[in-house]
Amino acid sequence: MGKWERGKVGTWEKPNGSGKGEPERFAQRFEDLRVWQTARELAKGLYRATETQRLRQDWALRHQMRKAAISIGSNIAEGYERGTRRQFIEFCFIAKGSAGELRSQIITAHDIGLLDEAAYKWLLDKAEECSRQLAAFIRHLQRTERTIPGLKHHYAGEATPNA
Numbered sequence: 084m085g086k087w088e089r090g091k092v093g094t095w096e097k098p099n100g101s102g103k104g105e106p107e108r109f110a111q112r113f114e115d116l117r118v119w120q121t122a123r124e125l126a127k128g129l130y131r132a133t134e135t136q137r138l139r140q141d142w143a144l145r146h147q148m149r150k151a152a153i154s155i156g157s158n159i160a161e162g163y164e165r166g167t168r169r170q171f172i173e174f175c176f177i178a179k180g181s182a183g184e185l186r187s188q189i190i191t192a193h194d195i196g197l198l199d200e201a202a203y204k205w206l207l208d209k210a211e212e213c214s215r216q217l218a219a220f221i222r223h224l225q226r227t228e229r230t231i232p233g234l235k236h237h238y239a240g241e242a243t244p245n246a
Contacts, residue, residue, distance in 0.1 A: 113163035118216040122156035122178070125209045129185070132206060138197040148188045154181035155213060168228045172221060179217040186210045 113119050129152040132138060133145045155178045162174025189210060193203040 113160045116159065116163070116220075118175075118213065118220050119156055119159045121209065121213045121216055122152075122159060122182075125185075125206070125213055126152040126156060128206060128209060132198060132202045136192075136198050136202050138192050141192075141197055144188065144192060144197070148185060148192070151181045151185040151188060154178065155185070159217075168224060172224045172228070175217055175221050175224065179214060179221070182210055182214040182217060186214070 129148060133149060138145050138148075158174045158178035158181065162171040162178075165171060165174065186207060189198065189203065189206045192198045193200075193207075198206070
């Protein structure tokens with residue numbers, strides 16, 4: 084998943100495809116981003132594990148893991164909605180930090196016997212996938228920052244889409 088296809092990660096396109104002097108516009112919502120979808124799957128799986136595994140008995144760790152899982156998708160969404168590429172990058176780094184925090188907690192929960200092998204493997208694989216996607220997405224955002232500054236810069240003086 085290190086390759087980000089054009090049109091799949093928040094690219095810009097000409098309205099109606101004409102390309103004749105019209106401004107470019109953002110073509111997606113955060114819900115369309117694969118990295119956000121992966122974070123969503125991870126959060127759902129983590130919630131399922133905290134209800135069905137021995138982890139449900141450890142309120143403090145369960146609560147902290149849920150907060151970290153929710154934080155990943157929430158920061159991707161908030162960064163996207165902020166409207167600038169620089170802010171989006173910063174929030175994606177925060178999301179990546181939360182993914183690392185959650186990976187550490189998953190390992191700890193397994194080490195102390197609160198997650199069985201199947202749940203541990205699935206959660207750890209999904210958290211690692213999310214981290215890899217975030218790293219690739221951040222690189223994409225950094226590479227395109229000069230050419231695609233963000234909605235706030237593009238729509239200065241206009242109403243932003245999806246507002």
